[in-house]
Amino acid sequence: SQKIEQNSEALNIQEGKTATLTCNYTNYSPAYLQWYRQDPGRGPVFLLLIRENEKEKRKERLKVTFDTTLKQSLFHITASQPADSATYLCAPATGYSTLTFGKGTMLLVSP
Protein backbone atom coordinates (compact mmCIF):
# COMPACT_ATOMS: atom_id res chain seq x y z
CA SER A 1 0.00 0.00 0.00
CA GLN A 2 1.03 3.63 -0.46
CA LYS A 3 2.96 4.98 2.46
CA ILE A 4 4.21 8.48 3.33
CA GLU A 5 6.73 9.03 6.08
CA GLN A 6 7.72 12.25 7.77
CA ASN A 7 9.88 12.47 10.86
CA SER A 8 7.49 12.27 13.80
CA GLU A 9 9.96 13.84 16.18
CA ALA A 10 9.93 17.61 16.44
CA LEU A 11 12.84 19.44 14.84
CA ASN A 12 14.38 22.03 17.14
CA ILE A 13 16.70 24.58 15.61
CA GLN A 14 18.09 27.99 16.44
CA GLU A 15 17.00 31.16 14.71
CA GLY A 16 19.04 31.88 11.62
CA LYS A 17 19.85 28.25 10.87
CA THR A 18 18.49 26.21 7.97
CA ALA A 19 15.73 23.74 8.76
CA THR A 20 15.49 20.63 6.62
CA LEU A 21 12.42 18.40 6.73
CA THR A 22 12.14 15.04 5.00
CA CYS A 23 9.27 13.30 3.24
CA ASN A 24 9.65 9.74 2.02
CA TYR A 25 7.04 7.82 0.08
CA THR A 26 6.79 4.20 -1.02
CA ASN A 27 4.85 2.02 -3.43
CA TYR A 28 3.81 4.69 -5.90
CA SER A 29 5.07 7.47 -8.14
CA PRO A 30 3.27 10.78 -7.60
CA ALA A 31 3.05 13.21 -10.49
CA TYR A 32 3.61 16.07 -8.06
CA LEU A 33 4.07 16.73 -4.37
CA GLN A 34 2.89 19.63 -2.23
CA TRP A 35 4.04 21.06 1.09
CA TYR A 36 1.67 22.71 3.58
CA ARG A 37 2.09 24.55 6.84
CA GLN A 38 -0.30 24.03 9.73
CA ASP A 39 -0.47 26.18 12.85
CA PRO A 40 -2.20 24.90 16.01
CA GLY A 41 -5.99 25.08 15.74
CA ARG A 42 -5.93 26.09 12.08
CA GLY A 43 -6.29 24.48 8.69
CA PRO A 44 -3.24 23.71 6.54
CA VAL A 45 -1.94 26.43 4.23
CA PHE A 46 -0.30 25.67 0.90
CA LEU A 47 3.38 26.56 0.53
CA LEU A 48 4.92 24.93 -2.54
CA LEU A 49 4.21 22.41 -5.28
CA ILE A 50 6.90 20.50 -7.17
CA ARG A 51 6.33 18.24 -10.16
CA GLU A 52 8.04 14.96 -11.00
CA ASN A 53 10.05 16.57 -13.80
CA GLU A 54 11.37 19.32 -11.51
CA LYS A 55 14.38 18.78 -9.29
CA GLU A 56 14.03 21.91 -7.19
CA LYS A 57 11.59 24.73 -6.48
CA ARG A 58 12.19 27.94 -4.55
CA LYS A 59 9.97 30.58 -2.99
CA GLU A 60 11.62 33.28 -0.90
CA ARG A 61 13.34 31.43 2.00
CA LEU A 62 11.75 28.09 1.08
CA LYS A 63 13.24 25.41 -1.13
CA VAL A 64 11.84 22.01 -2.06
CA THR A 65 13.61 19.17 -3.82
CA PHE A 66 12.04 16.10 -5.36
CA ASP A 67 14.10 12.96 -6.00
CA THR A 68 11.91 10.42 -7.79
CA THR A 69 14.68 7.81 -7.68
CA LEU A 70 15.04 8.00 -3.91
CA LYS A 71 11.27 8.61 -3.56
CA GLN A 72 12.01 11.55 -1.33
CA SER A 73 11.30 15.26 -1.02
CA LEU A 74 13.28 17.64 1.15
CA PHE A 75 11.87 20.92 2.42
CA HIS A 76 14.32 23.63 3.48
CA ILE A 77 13.73 26.89 5.31
CA THR A 78 16.79 29.11 5.26
CA ALA A 79 17.45 31.85 7.84
CA SER A 80 14.72 30.37 10.00
CA GLN A 81 12.71 32.60 12.33
CA PRO A 82 10.57 31.84 15.40
CA ALA A 83 7.53 32.66 13.24
CA ASP A 84 8.40 29.60 11.12
CA SER A 85 7.52 27.36 14.06
CA ALA A 86 4.63 25.16 12.89
CA THR A 87 3.86 21.68 11.64
CA TYR A 88 4.81 21.03 8.03
CA LEU A 89 2.90 18.47 5.99
CA CYS A 90 3.98 16.86 2.76
CA ALA A 91 1.30 15.66 0.36
CA PRO A 92 2.16 13.59 -2.68
CA ALA A 93 -0.59 13.31 -5.26
CA THR A 94 -2.16 9.88 -4.98
CA GLY A 95 -4.65 9.98 -7.78
CA TYR A 96 -6.11 12.10 -10.49
CA SER A 97 -7.73 14.42 -7.99
CA THR A 98 -6.55 13.53 -4.52
CA LEU A 99 -3.60 14.02 -2.19
CA THR A 100 -2.42 11.88 0.67
CA PHE A 101 -0.95 13.83 3.55
CA GLY A 102 1.95 12.76 5.71
CA LYS A 103 1.51 13.04 9.47
CA GLY A 104 3.68 16.12 9.53
CA THR A 105 6.83 17.26 11.29
CA MET A 106 6.73 19.95 13.95
CA LEU A 107 9.41 22.61 13.60
CA LEU A 108 10.40 24.70 16.62
CA VAL A 109 12.67 27.67 16.02
CA SER A 110 14.11 29.19 19.15
CA PRO A 111 15.39 32.79 19.37
Place this chain on the structure above:
Amino acid sequence: NAGVTQTPKFRVLKTGQSMTLLCAQDMNHEYMYWYRQDPGMGLRLIHYSVGEGTTAKGEVPDGYNVSRLKKQNFLLGLESAAPSQTSVYFCASTPGLAEYQETQYFGPGTRLLVL
Protein backbone atom coordinates in the same frame (compact mmCIF):
# COMPACT_ATOMS: atom_id res chain seq x y z
CA ASN B 1 -13.59 36.60 -0.57
CA ALA B 2 -14.23 34.58 2.57
CA GLY B 3 -12.45 31.57 1.04
CA VAL B 4 -13.54 28.28 2.62
CA THR B 5 -15.83 28.50 5.62
CA GLN B 6 -17.08 25.73 7.88
CA THR B 7 -20.12 25.55 10.13
CA PRO B 8 -20.21 24.91 13.05
CA LYS B 9 -16.81 25.56 14.62
CA PHE B 10 -17.41 23.22 17.53
CA ARG B 11 -20.08 20.68 18.43
CA VAL B 12 -20.74 18.11 21.13
CA LEU B 13 -22.91 15.14 20.23
CA LYS B 14 -24.18 12.15 22.12
CA THR B 15 -23.64 8.69 20.67
CA GLY B 16 -26.34 7.93 18.12
CA GLN B 17 -27.20 11.53 17.32
CA SER B 18 -26.96 12.86 13.80
CA MET B 19 -25.56 16.09 12.45
CA THR B 20 -24.47 17.81 9.26
CA LEU B 21 -21.28 19.79 8.80
CA LEU B 22 -21.45 22.51 6.19
CA CYS B 23 -18.58 23.64 4.00
CA ALA B 24 -18.95 26.65 1.73
CA GLN B 25 -16.49 28.21 -0.71
CA ASP B 26 -16.83 31.42 -2.69
CA MET B 27 -13.95 30.85 -5.12
CA ASN B 28 -15.96 28.95 -7.76
CA HIS B 29 -13.81 25.87 -7.20
CA GLU B 30 -14.73 22.62 -8.87
CA TYR B 31 -13.28 20.13 -6.41
CA MET B 32 -14.11 19.88 -2.72
CA TYR B 33 -12.87 17.54 0.02
CA TRP B 34 -13.66 16.47 3.56
CA TYR B 35 -10.80 15.32 5.82
CA ARG B 36 -10.56 14.30 9.42
CA GLN B 37 -7.45 14.90 11.51
CA ASP B 38 -6.67 12.86 14.60
CA PRO B 39 -3.58 12.99 16.83
CA GLY B 40 -0.86 10.78 15.40
CA MET B 41 -2.92 9.95 12.29
CA GLY B 42 -2.55 12.99 10.13
CA LEU B 43 -5.15 14.19 7.66
CA ARG B 44 -7.29 11.42 6.18
CA LEU B 45 -9.65 11.88 3.26
CA ILE B 46 -13.28 10.96 3.99
CA HIS B 47 -15.12 11.89 0.79
CA TYR B 48 -14.57 14.25 -2.07
CA SER B 49 -16.41 15.78 -5.02
CA VAL B 50 -15.11 16.65 -8.47
CA GLY B 51 -18.10 18.79 -9.38
CA GLU B 52 -21.66 19.69 -8.55
CA GLY B 53 -23.77 16.57 -8.12
CA THR B 54 -20.78 14.20 -7.82
CA THR B 55 -19.24 12.51 -4.79
CA ALA B 56 -16.61 9.84 -4.27
CA LYS B 57 -15.22 7.86 -1.34
CA GLY B 58 -11.86 8.58 0.17
CA GLU B 59 -9.73 6.61 2.56
CA VAL B 60 -12.12 6.53 5.55
CA PRO B 61 -15.72 6.92 4.30
CA ASP B 62 -17.55 4.55 6.66
CA GLY B 63 -20.10 6.25 8.90
CA TYR B 64 -20.27 9.40 6.76
CA ASN B 65 -22.36 10.59 3.85
CA VAL B 66 -21.89 13.65 1.67
CA SER B 67 -23.83 15.74 -0.81
CA ARG B 68 -22.88 18.43 -3.31
CA LEU B 69 -26.16 19.84 -4.55
CA LYS B 70 -24.66 23.27 -5.18
CA LYS B 71 -21.19 23.94 -6.51
CA GLN B 72 -20.26 26.17 -3.59
CA ASN B 73 -21.43 23.82 -0.80
CA PHE B 74 -20.24 20.40 0.35
CA LEU B 75 -22.12 18.78 3.22
CA LEU B 76 -20.80 16.03 5.47
CA GLY B 77 -23.39 14.01 7.38
CA LEU B 78 -23.07 11.73 10.36
CA GLU B 79 -26.23 9.64 10.60
CA SER B 80 -25.47 7.96 13.93
CA ALA B 81 -22.45 9.48 15.65
CA ALA B 82 -19.96 7.23 17.42
CA PRO B 83 -17.15 8.18 19.84
CA SER B 84 -14.66 7.07 17.16
CA GLN B 85 -15.85 10.03 15.09
CA THR B 86 -14.50 12.50 17.63
CA SER B 87 -12.05 14.47 15.54
CA VAL B 88 -11.28 17.75 13.84
CA TYR B 89 -12.89 17.92 10.41
CA PHE B 90 -11.42 20.03 7.64
CA CYS B 91 -12.97 20.96 4.36
CA ALA B 92 -10.83 21.93 1.39
CA SER B 93 -11.36 23.01 -2.19
CA THR B 94 -9.27 23.30 -5.31
CA PRO B 95 -9.95 25.06 -8.61
CA GLY B 96 -9.52 21.94 -10.68
CA LEU B 97 -6.81 19.76 -12.10
CA ALA B 98 -5.41 21.90 -14.84
CA GLU B 99 -1.80 22.74 -14.31
CA TYR B 100 -1.29 25.24 -11.50
CA GLN B 101 -4.76 24.52 -10.14
CA GLU B 102 -4.01 21.67 -7.78
CA THR B 103 -3.51 23.71 -4.62
CA GLN B 104 -5.95 22.87 -1.86
CA TYR B 105 -7.48 25.69 0.18
CA PHE B 106 -8.57 24.64 3.64
CA GLY B 107 -11.27 25.85 5.96
CA PRO B 108 -10.67 26.59 9.67
CA GLY B 109 -11.98 23.22 10.85
CA THR B 110 -14.86 21.87 12.92
CA ARG B 111 -14.13 20.26 16.25
CA LEU B 112 -16.52 17.43 16.99
CA LEU B 113 -16.76 15.62 20.31
CA VAL B 114 -18.96 12.53 20.50
CA LEU B 115 -19.76 11.38 24.01
